[in-house]
Amino acid sequence: MxxxxxxxxxxxxxxxxxxxxxxxxxxxxxxxxxxxxxAPDFRIFSGKAEIGAAWSAKSKExxxxxxxxxxxxxFAAPIVGRLVETDKGHALVWTR
Numbered sequence: 001m002x003x004x005x006x007x008x009x010x011x012x013x014x015x016x017x018x019x020x021x022x023x024x025x026x027x028x029x030x031x032x033x034x035x036x037x038x039a040p041d042f043r044i045f046s047g048k049a050e051i052g053a054a055w056s057a058k059s060k061e062x063x064x065x066x067x068x069x070x071x072x073x074x075f076a077a078p079i080v081g082r083l084v085e086t087d088k089g090h091a092l093v094w095t096r
Contacts, residue, residue, distance in 0.1 A: 005092030007083060013042065014083065014090060022074070029054060029066070029083070042066065054083065068092060 005027065007016030014029040025046040032043050040053035052070035059065060066083035081094040 001093055001095050003091045004079075004081065004094045005083075006088075007090040007092065009090065016090070016092075018046075018070075018092060023072075025051075027051070044068070044070065052079075057082075 004020050004023075005016055005018040007014040007027075007029065013031055016027055016029075018025050018027050028045050029042045030045065031041060032039075034041060041056045042054040043050055044052035044054060051072055052068060054066040054068045057065055057067045063084075065085070068079075068081045068083055070079040070081075079094060081092050083090055083092050
């Protein structure tokens with residue numbers, strides 16, 4: 001488990017940054033209107049480029065989080081993680 005991003009809650013989504021060995025990007029997570037049951041609850045942007053989506057979820061303990069999927073042509077495979085609340089805001093946690 002690794003924290004690859006830190007975010008703060010805004011009125012309508014989240015703002016923050018993702019930092020890895022190859023990615024260093026300012027990111028916004030913006031709510032969207034669902035068009036179907038499986039459609040994402042949020043779209044993820046770096047500047048004007050859409051780089052992913054997120055779905056609202058709950059852990060077995062009942063804690064809310066966002067299930068995040070990031071993708072870019074430069075990635076070998078999509079990055080999957082969870083945006084979870086911490087005592088310092090929100091953290092994007094990546095697990096393989």
